[in-house]
Amino acid sequence: MRGQRTVALWSVFGVVAAVSSVLVLRRPTWDRLSDLHIYYGAISHLHDGQPLYEFVAENGGPFTYPPFAALVLWPIGLLPEVVVQAGWLVATCAAVAAIAVATGRALAHRNPPTGRALASRNPLTGASTAEQRRQLLVPAAACVLMISAPVQSNLRFGQVSIFIVLLALVDGMGLTPARCRGVLVGVAAAIKLTPLLFVVYFLAARRYRDAGRAAAAFVGCAALGAAVLPADSWTFWTGTVVNTSRIGNLASLGNQSLHGMLLRIGVTPDDLPPLWAALVAVICGVALLRARQLDRARQPAHAAVLVGCATVAASPVSWTHHQIWPVLAAMLLIGAAGVVQRVAGAALLGAMVFSLGALLNQLSVTTGMQFLFENARTVGTLTVCLAGFGGIAVATVGVHRPAPGRRTALRVATTAMVTLAFFAVQPLPAGADPTFKAYTLADAGNPRYFFVCRSQAECAEFGAGAAISFGVTAEKTKVRVNGVVDGRVTRLEYQSAPGGAARRIPLLPLYPGQRVFSFRSANLSHGRLVAYGPDGAPLATYTDELDINRSEATQ
Structure with a gap:
């Protein structure tokens, strides 16, 4: 029966992987594997003898990785892009399976059987109980990973993040030969800088040789990049490396790092750097100390995943495709012995599979609750870093003597209710609106952005003589307001939270007499849209009309 379940789970994984890949390939050309398209375009740009960091794709995306990453990606420029796309999807699914093998191994040995159970073997296969557990847990972990938002994001965008996690996880767990441990971390860091935190972890865990090999591999790969691409290396290491504005709007909801959450709270530009640096120091320090304890307790997978979660929390930029580490943390928590850890793991996994901000937006009766739902992945990752697979969670129920089930459940429920109550009463400022963006003339021709009309006749018909007419459109993680104003409106402002600063909405003069x-x-549940006339007085104010249940409002 266990063997049949294993085959069934692998079959489910294969089906989900195939369906996900087909859906990616069926997306419009301009939205299909967009990050891989940037890699491909940058490498082709480089093949033509052009500077690597001057390349900009059609969607405005530049190449943001170190020069060594371009050397690793060099072969894709020799193949047709459609072949690269198919191969990349297959490789991504294979990387998910490989990560699941490592995670399943850790889950199988988290509470290993003892006595007769340890010695027992399947009479048909000869596999021990631990081996049977691993055979079942590996495909289960693969299925969970495949349906998570970070893996789906890696598939959709054609991202390199999944491979970075695989290299760091295998090396951090010590699954590589002893004389090579640390090398994969160094190579991963040379492609994407965040795994450098694993070098600090090796030092904290007194794995000095691993740290030395990782640092040497990183420096060697960077030197190779400098030897082959000297001008591009100089450009990257002397400026591009710290220019995070090239990566996108860091305050957007997709950036679930501590830095992104502080931006969404509305921390001022002057206060942000010291506050962020101090919090990162605390979070990484606690996580690294706990990771050292876990390594000494012979739980290398938990230690590696904890350090990985710290990279997600501490990096200035942690898009959805970077957030694979919290998914692994959720699975390890669910596989733990304590009730609190399992409940926490289930909650974290729910946040990593579903977009709670979109799913629960009708329950966001206050700005604080809205903020909690939209930043659930950040909050969950920070909790993992500070609790450390048992630090705070185990202290809640007692380290040496587990509390009775009813008492434990009461504590979990109380903690959850206190957390929700705290966020429910928070009067967060308008700066906490995570995905706000007002579109400009440069965006008007982009097919990705929706406008209510795209010709003079359409706009005249939609406006129908009103001072302002608009429509509200719901998408998966955001709501758009699109409209037309005539000459009576000179200014348009939007407030995303009561008492917050108003945001000016550009009026785009695309057609004569209509903007x-x-x-x-x-x-938009707490939003307010105000149109002003030439004398500065409000012409119209909209609040209830922004409710998504009403698709159109006209004044």
């Missing part, structure tokens, strides 16, 4: 506007927000 269009478009902006987006994560949630």
Whole structure:
């Protein structure tokens, strides 16, 4: 029966992987594997003898990785892009399976059987109980990974993040030969800098040789990049490496790092750097100390995943495709012995599979609750870093003597209710609106952005003589407001939270006598749109009309 379940789970994984890949390939050309398209374009640009960091794709995306990453990706420029796309999807699914093998191994040995159970073997296969557990847990972990938002994001965008996690996880767990441990971390860091935190972890865990090999591999790969691409290396290491604005809007909801959450809270530019640096130091320090304890307790997978979660929390930029580490943490928590850890793991896994901000937006009766749902992945990752697979969670129920089930459940429920109550009463400022963007003339021709009309006749018909007309459109993680104003409106402002600062909405003069506007927000339930006339007095104010249940409002 266990063997049949294993085959069934692997079959489910194969089906989900195949369906996900087909759905990616069926997306419009301009939205299909967009990050891989940037890699491909940058390498082709490089093949033509052009500077690597001057390349900009059609969607405005530049190449943001170190020069060594371009050397690793060099072969893709020799193949047709459609072949690269198919191969990349297959490789991504294979990397998910490999990560699941490592994670399943850790889950199988988390509470290993003892006595007769340890010695027992399947009479048909000869496999021990531990081996049978691993055979079942590996495909289960693969299925969970495949349906998670970070893996789906890696598939959709054609991202390199999944391979970085695989290299760091295998090396951090010590699954590589002893004389090579640390090399994969160094190579991963040379492609993407965040795994450098594993070098600090090796030092904290007194794995000095591993740290030395990792540092040497990183320096060697960077030197190779400098030897082959000297001008591009100089450009990257002397400026591009710290220019995070090239990566996108860091305050957007997709950036679930501590830095992104502080931006969404509305921390001022002057206060942000010292506050962020101090919090990162605390979070990484606690996580590394706990990782050292876990390594000494012979739980290398937990230690490696904890350090990985710290990279997600501490990096200035942690898009969805970077957040594979919290998914692994959730699975390890679910596989733990304590009730609190399992409940925490289930909650974290739910946040990593579903977009709670979109799923629960109707329950966001206050800005604080809205903020909690939209930043659930950040909050969960920070909790893992500070609790450390048992630090705070185990202290809650007692380290040496587990509390009775009813008492434990009461504590879990109380903690959850206190957390929700705290966020429910928070009067967060308008700066906490995570996905707000007001579109400009440069965006008007982009097919990715929706406008209510795209010709003079359409805009005249939609406006129908009103001072302002607009429509509200819901998407998966955001809501868009798109409309038309006439000459009576001179200024348009939007407030995303009561008492917050108003945001100016650009009025785009696309057609004579008619101007269009478009902006987006994560949630309009607390928003207010105000149109002003030439004398500065309000012409119209909209609150209830922004409710997504009403698709159109006209004044």
